Amino acid sequence: MAAYAVGWRDVGGTPAPGASPGKGVRQTLAVLGAEAAGAPGKAGVPGAVAVExxxxxxxxxxxLMDGDETRRGRPALWAAYGTGPAVLTGDALFALAVRTVALTPDGVAPAAMRRLSVALSGLVHGQARDLAAEDRPWHGAGAVDTGEYAVTAELKTGSLLGCAVATGALLGGADDDTVDALDAMGRHAGVAFQLVDDVLGIWGDPAETGKPVHGDLRRRKKSYPVLAALAGGGRAARELRGLLAESGPPSSGANGRNGGAARSRDGGEEDRRVARVAALTEAAGGRAAALAEAARRLGAARACLRAVPLAPGPAHALDRLLTRLYGRTC
Amino acid sequence: MAAYAVGWRDVGGTPAPGASPGKGVRQTLAVLGAEAAGAPGKAGVPGAVAVExxxxxxxxxxxLMDGDETRRGRPALWAAYGTGPAVLTGDALFALAVRTVALTPDGVAPAAMRRLSVALSGLVHGQARDLAAEDRPWHGAGAVDTGEYAVTAELKTGSLLGCAVATGALLGGADDDTVDALDAMGRHAGVAFQLVDDVLGIWGDPAETGKPVHGDLRRRKKSYPVLAALAGGGRAARELRGLLAESGPPSSGANGRNGGAARSRDGGEEDRRVARVAALTEAAGGRAAALAEAARRLGAARACLRAVPLAPGPAHALDRLLTRLYGRTC
Incomplete structure (x- = not known):
């Protein structure tokens, strides 16, 4: 099941050498972190492995918690094998990550362990905030605002990107200031990554993203563009507030479960509703606000890279990686 | 939810100062481990916290995986709050344990981390073996034997007891041989503890154990006494093999869900069946075999205690703790 989770095997256990186990952003960050500290890239490999x-x-x-039934075009592990096995497989991967860091040299293991434990707590904290946000209103008292959203995104996505590049640098022998700066770079990059993901989740081309049109709107995700649009004062923001206040539970097509077929048969009204939410979000400036904040975070990430002495080649490669993360919206 | 899990609050969040958060065996082992190494007991506290x-x-x-709906006389956390929150709360406790060890002094943190990671892998491995055993036959090809059972018990129960006392000793400044001997002591004690638990799960007094009569037999648990009985060659063993081979799925009273009321109304046949299984298990020597193996493990644990130099008072306290674990059957 662990081999299925990381994309090496299919549900039946047959090796699936062609299956994509993700984009490898975190592993790349860890190896580049070590190289940026002047060490061979392989010094960062235990960090890459642990973070992955x-x-x-x-x-x-x-x-499992979100009820998402697909992951990278395949059944989610809990959907393929059941809830209990998915919980246990996750625990096994977690234990193996701890073991990987515990087996690094004694001189760096305590610091690497502390970085990993902060990232772990961050992931859990971010997921808890995300689950809690689902039950909160779109607007008014108790609503989630863009500032809170950014904190959640930094915890859920930034923690581990920061941990990846920071641990790589740490294993490569970097000093504390350098490690901290790279951690901050990864955190900003994580927020930027999440904001771009939010824009793609509403306006992305399904052929490129692999996700259904307006998927995040169908599942009522409190994403940054919609939250930013709701905060506006104009006519589009007011209409958007009204539309979201009266919207019911997610459609059966939520979480990307149904693809397009079910929608074209019985989801016409929902299609029109989410298309209107997308148009109003854009008209109220939500898309522009998300991209502007992503660009600001990208700039902040770049500033972290420039703030400390790094090996020029790897620093340039990190810079290009940041550009590619943002460039996904073009 | 974490406060509920450790017994500090009730389901609604109200402090429950009288609620028992367990017997405290693991914390006691960690503190005694530090004292046995000649350090103050508080040196072992980070180990006690992490292990707990x-x-x-x-x-x-x-x-959650086993579908057990009660724990220490209260609803299990997943039953009280739901599956997703239970998964996340577990992850949070796990992350906090890693953090607790990561924050110990650099001189001992790597070794403590490695001990904890071995215990974590052991727990997961043991649980995986336990789940796999459920689907295997009682007898014949592919059956679980008592040797395999002991390995599972050492992983599931012994790993963490060994880690507790070993980490306490490590934090107290003990050398590797002493730490290893105490780890082995905890592992043997864990198997003995599990064997005694198995005996109590079949023949224990419900008023004392808090578990239903013959609970482990109702839920078809492949416990040591039954496995040992099945390995015998006599008439009772043969009848037991036949009875278990023809037995169906667990009754609705399995996992302690129903207490006695449902059984007395419609479970008469099941009551007679499990009483016969208990009687045959005893007649075929299963109870005696389990207690003999527990006594052997207890002796092995004591031998570990005597094999290394320890502070006499704490060593004596560890010895008494072993006696109490075994004495539960008297």
Missing amino acids: LVHAFSLLHDD | LVHAFSLLHDD
Whole structure:
């Protein structure tokens, strides 16, 4: 099941050498972190492995908690094998990540362990905030605002990106200031990544994202563009508030479960509703606000890179990685 | 939810100062481990905290996987709050355990982390073996034998007891040989503890154990006494094999869900069946075999205590703790 979770095998256990186990952003960050500290990239490999194991663990448990039935075009592990096995497989990956860091040299293990434990707590804290946000109103007393959203995004996505590059640098022998700066870079990059993801989740091309049109709107996700639009004072924001206040529970097509077929048969009204929410969110400036904040975070990430002495080649590669994360919206 | 899991609050969040958060065996072992190494007991406290957090995490996830709806006389956390929150609360406790060990002094943190990671892997491995055993036959090809059972018990119960006392000693400054001997002591004690638990799960007084009469037999648990009885060659063993081979799925009273009321109304046949299984298990020597193996493990644990130099008072206290674990059957 762990081999299925990381994309190495299919549900029946057959090796699936062509299956994509994700984009490898975190592993790349860890290896570049070590190289940026002047060490060979392989010095960062235990960090890459540990962070990827934690990432796989968190996707696995999050899919179960969120009821998401697909992951990277395949059944989510809990949907394929059951709830209990998915919980246990996640725990096994978690334990293996701890073991991977515990086996690094004694000189760096305590610091690496502390970085990993902060990231772990951050992931759990972010997921708890995310689950709690689902039950809160879109607007008015108790509503989630964009500032809170950014904190959640930093915890859920930034913690582990920061941990990846920081642990790589740490294993590569970087000093505390450098490690901290790279951690901050990864955190900003994580928020930018999440904001771009939010824009793609509403306006992305399904052929490129692999997700259904307006998927995040169908599942009532409190994403940054909608929250930013709701905060506006104009006519579009007012209409959006009204539309969201009267909207019911998510459609059966939520979480990308149904693809397009069910919608075209009986989801016409829902299609029109989410298209209107998307148009109003854009008219009220939500899309522009999300992209502007992503650009600001990207700039902050770049500033972290420039704030400390790094090996030029790897620093340039980190910079290009940041550009690619943001460039997904073009 | 974490406060509920460790017994500090009730389901609604009200402090429950009288609620028992367990017997405290693991924390006691950690503190005695430090004292046995000649250090103040408080040196072992981070180990006690980390191990208790891991224990709480594993009970929480195990209850969810096993479908056990009660824990220490209260609803299991997943039954009280739901599956997703139970998964996340377990993850949070796990992350906090890692953090607790990561924050110990650099001189001992790597070794303590490695001990904890071995125990974590052991718990997961043991639970995986336990779940797999459920689907295996009682007898014949592919059956579970008592040797395999002991390995599972050492992983599920012994790993963490060994980790508790070993980590306490490690934090107290003990050398590797002493730490290893105490780890082995805890592992043997864990198997003995599990064997005594198995005997109590079949023949224990419900008023004392808090569990239903013959509970483990109703839920078809592959416990040591039954496995040992099945391995025998006599008439009772043969009848037992036949009875278990023809037995169906667990009754609705399995997992202690129903107490006695449902059984007395419609479970007469099941009552007679499990009483016969208990009688045959005893007649075929299963109870005696379990107690003999527990006594052997207890002796092995004591031998570990005597094999290394320890502070006499704490060593004596550890010895008495072993006696109490075994004495539960008297």
